[in-house]
Amino acid sequence: MATHKLLLLPGDGIGPEVTGQVEKIVSWFEKQGLASFALERGLVGGAAYDAHKQAISEGDMKLAQDADAVLFGAVGGPKWADVPYQHRPEAGLLRLRKDLGLFANLRPAICYPALASASSLKPEVVEGLDILIVRELTGGVYFGEPKEVVTLEDGSKRGVDTQVYTTGEIERIARVAFELARTRSNKVSSAEKHNVMKTGVLWKQTVTALHAKDYGDVELEHVLADNCAMQLVRWPKQYDVIVTDNLFGDILSDVAAMLTGSLGMLPSASLGAEDPATGKRKALYEPVHGSAPDIAGKGLANPIAMIGSFAMALRYSFGAGEAADRLEGAIADVLGSGTRTKDIAAPGANAVSTTEMGDAIVKAL
Amino acid sequence: MATHKLLLLPGDGIGPEVTGQVEKIVSWFEKQGLASFALERGLVGGAAYDAHKQAISEGDMKLAQDADAVLFGAVGGPKWADVPYQHRPEAGLLRLRKDLGLFANLRPAICYPALASASSLKPEVVEGLDILIVRELTGGVYFGEPKEVVTLEDGSKRGVDTQVYTTGEIERIARVAFELARTRSNKVSSAEKHNVMKTGVLWKQTVTALHAKDYGDVELEHVLADNCAMQLVRWPKQYDVIVTDNLFGDILSDVAAMLTGSLGMLPSASLGAEDPATGKRKALYEPVHGSAPDIAGKGLANPIAMIGSFAMALRYSFGAGEAADRLEGAIADVLGSGTRTKDIAAPGANAVSTTEMGDAIVKAL
Ligand SMILES: CC(C)[C@H](C(=O)O)[C@@H](O)C(=O)O
Numbered sequence: 238m239a240t241h242k243l244l245l246l247p248g249d250g251i252g253p254e255v256t257g258q259v260e261k262i263v264s265w266f267e268k269q270g271l272a273s274f275a276l277e278r279g280l281v282g283g284a285a286y287d288a289h290k291q292a293i294s295e296g297d298m299k300l301a302q303d304a305d306a307v308l309f310g311a312v313g314g315p316k317w318a319d320v321p322y323q324h325r326p327e328a329g330l331l332r333l334r335k336d337l338g339l340f341a342n343l344r345p346a347i348c349y350p351a352l353a354s355a356s357s358l359k360p361e362v363v364e365g366l367d368i369l370i371v372r373e374l375t376g377g378v379y380f381g382e383p384k385e386v387v388t389l390e391d392g393s394k395r396g397v398d399t400q401v402y403t404t405g406e407i408e409r410i411a412r413v414a415f416e417l418a419r420t421r422s423n424k425v426s427s428a429e430k431h432n433v434m435k436t437g438v439l440w441k442q443t444v445t446a447l448h449a450k451d452y453g454d455v456e457l458e459h460v461l462a463d464n465c466a467m468q469l470v471r472w473p474k475q476y477d478v479i480v481t482d483n484l485f486g487d488i489l490s491d492v493a494a495m496l497t498g499s500l501g502m503l504p505s506a507s508l509g510a511e512d513p514a515t516g517k518r519k520a521l522y523e524p525v526h527g528s529a530p531d532i533a534g535k536g537l538a539n540p541i542a543m544i545g546s547f548a549m550a551l552r553y554s555f556g557a558g559e560a561a562d563r564l565e566g567a568i569a570d571v572l573g574s575g576t577r578t579k580d581i582a583a584p585g586a587n588a589v590s591t592t593e594m595g596d597a598i599v600k601a602l
Numbered sequence: 603m604a605t606h607k608l609l610l611l612p613g614d615g616i617g618p619e620v621t622g623q624v625e626k627i628v629s630w631f632e633k634q635g636l637a638s639f640a641l642e643r644g645l646v647g648g649a650a651y652d653a654h655k656q657a658i659s660e661g662d663m664k665l666a667q668d669a670d671a672v673l674f675g676a677v678g679g680p681k682w683a684d685v686p687y688q689h690r691p692e693a694g695l696l697r698l699r700k701d702l703g704l705f706a707n708l709r710p711a712i713c714y715p716a717l718a719s720a721s722s723l724k725p726e727v728v729e730g731l732d733i734l735i736v737r738e739l740t741g742g743v744y745f746g747e748p749k750e751v752v753t754l755e756d757g758s759k760r761g762v763d764t765q766v767y768t769t770g771e772i773e774r775i776a777r778v779a780f781e782l783a784r785t786r787s788n789k790v791s792s793a794e795k796h797n798v799m800k801t802g803v804l805w806k807q808t809v810t811a812l813h814a815k816d817y818g819d820v821e822l823e824h825v826l827a828d829n830c831a832m833q834l835v836r837w838p839k840q841y842d843v844i845v846t847d848n849l850f851g852d853i854l855s856d857v858a859a860m861l862t863g864s865l866g867m868l869p870s871a872s873l874g875a876e877d878p879a880t881g882k883r884k885a886l887y888e889p890v891h892g893s894a895p896d897i898a899g900k901g902l903a904n905p906i907a908m909i910g911s912f913a914m915a916l917r918y919s920f921g922a923g924e925a926a927d928r929l930e931g932a933i934a935d936v937l938g939s940g941t942r943t944k945d946i947a948a949p950g951a952n953a954v955s956t957t958e959m960g961d962a963i964v965k966a967l
């Protein structure tokens with residue numbers, strides 16, 4: 238039985254609590270003899286800054302490079318509002334994405350039938366929603382240079398950010414989207430602002446050309462990012478896979494997640510390119526929700542997004558599709574039995590704690 | 603009685619139909635002797651390209667410079683998908699914004715009680731919603747240089763867009779937001795991505811400093827743009843005035859508009875700096891909706907966004923607050939009497955045409 242190298246980076250806020258629930262599941266799989274893990278633990282974000290004065294240490298970066306998968310909690314909080322910019326908590330996450338080459342961020346937005354009423358949207362608009370945002374994650378305005386604030390002669394300042402995309406970067410993320418669409422409803426919506434941005438012009442051209450060359454069987458539509466945001470609110474079920482750049486993906490995936498009323502439930506995967514020698518990809522899995530410092534340490538956090546992220550790791554990084562099915566089945570059973578953390582409980586209804594939810598899922602395995 | 607110089611730029615798609623309804627209202631005010639207008643008409647977008655091979659002619663730019671206000675319909679449509687990039691329909695609008703210095707784009711998102719059920723959100727989430735997005739309109743990634751696609755040695759391409767903001771640009775838009783908040787619920791939410799963008803860092807610093815200096819009486823909060831998009835979907839009533847940059851404003855204002863279920867009802871104003879000599883500002887008024895080529899020419903368009911834009915022109919450019927009140931009152935009366943265009947009618951209910959809606963509003967004046 239292969240041993241899977243898994244690095245846990247719980248981070249800040251509710252990160253450690255929800256990661257703790259995954260550790261129970263890891264133990265359960267090991268005790269049953271169903272899988273074997275080599276677990277490492279590291280620090281990221283504010284926790285890493287407190288320990289090492291940087292948002293992730295070189296040692297933990299090395300562990301991340303060596304791992305088969307990284308499980309990432311969440312970073313940030315008011316405690317680190319004033320740390321130097323290059324050491325802000327988010328810098329740890331951005332460095333992981335960039336240095337591991339995790340260019341493909343998959344963010345499913347699924348509306349669980351039992352939770353449709355938790356959405357701020359009308360039930361008929363979101364019930365049964367199952368869309369996937371494929372976000373480019375190592376390019377665009379996040380990493381382009383120059384990226385600076387300079388002081389001008391008169392003492393005022395000028396800030397600059399640069400969005401850069403190459404044909405190659407666009408092709409590889411579009412390929413991921415087309416391949417995934419084939420396993421789903423076979424439709425890709427490509428979102429950009431070609432009417433204003435030159436990177437949008439190149440994006441649209443490149444996606445169109447790749448589609449004509451290799452994916453003529455997949456339905457492709459182009460949509461302006463602002464209109465896409467609108468359409469997500471109006472009638473999200475028109476979408477299957479949405480492929481978009483780093484910055485639009487940041488916003489559109491948050492809108493899509495919020496539609497489902499299940500922010501505490503949504504996992505995500507960030508994948509690198511396949512190594513031609515080993516067939517492996519670097520990968521990081523994280524919940525879509527953030528560090529939620531206001532509820533940290535109170536046992537209120539919903540661990541399902543984190544546990545679901547681990548299920549994605551089982552499936553995509555560890556080749557353990559059956560174990561992933563089993564885990565996702567356990568989550569569904571627990572929800573089906575009416576067990577709810579506070580974020581997804583009806584107002585006034587009983588809610589379980591983070592740990593109780595974790596235990597319930599282990600029990601249902 | 604002062605004569606107001608008004609330039610009509612109906613543009614493409616449903617633009618001419620909805621602008622036509624404003625012309626009736628202009629005539630009514632003139633016939634009643636309540637106001638006097640010097641009307642000019644010009645072409646913009648695809649219509650201008652067809653006539654002059656450019657998205658707005660020099661002559662029409664001159665008329666826009668001389669006008670007290672420009673009333674802009676909408677631009678674009680599939681017919682012009684293949685015109686050279688610099689002549690695409692949107693280029694006309696972008697040039698008007700830039701050359702007239704219209705840095706402050708005000709986009710109210712109001713949920714009319716009678717129409718709350720048209721929203722895809724639950725009625726309790728949107729009923730009574732009244733927020734204002736103040737979007738910076740002449741800077742950011744829309745206009746920064748370099749902005750280009752270059753071909754690399756290996757034949758692949760590289761696209762670049764540049765987002766630039768100076769202290770001065772941020773201060774002047776923030777000032778508009780603070781001043782407007784004082785006339786409303788006295789709260790400003792400033793949205794950026796300072797965790798990823800240097801322009802966001804400068805944005806946050808500059809807004810904070812201006813607040814401390816001149817607007818300590820106004821409540822100020824900072825929100826990340828991705829979170830703001832989420833919060834708009836979750837509980838939009840937490841906002842009063844949202845101030846943000848050109849690109850985030852594009853997306854956030856579209857989300858906000860869609861929440862209201864009244865896309866065909868929302869006007870907007872784009873204002874320049876006050877001329878210290880005359881006390882006047884250049885201004886352009888346009889509906890939030892686009893050119894909707896699919897329904898153009900069918901009498902299906904709702905002219906209320908356009909008529910409401912004219913009401914804003916009466917108030918902000920022509921110093922005719924009473925006339926504006928009267929026009930907005932007429933719109934409210936017509937809606938109150940149950941008159942509906944198709945976009946806001948209940949499914950299966952009777953709907954009036956664009957012209958009939960225009961006539962009903964004139965009659966209610
Ligand atoms: C924390 C932040 C840097 C990050 C981003 O902007 O990508 C987050 O919003 C996300 O979407 O993962």
Ligand SMILES: CC(C)[C@H](C(=O)O)[C@@H](O)C(=O)O
Nearest residue numbers: 432433463692693695696852
């Ligand atoms: C038409 C387009 C250039 C424009 C923009 O991106 O600003 C539109 O989306 C808007 O919001 O007015």
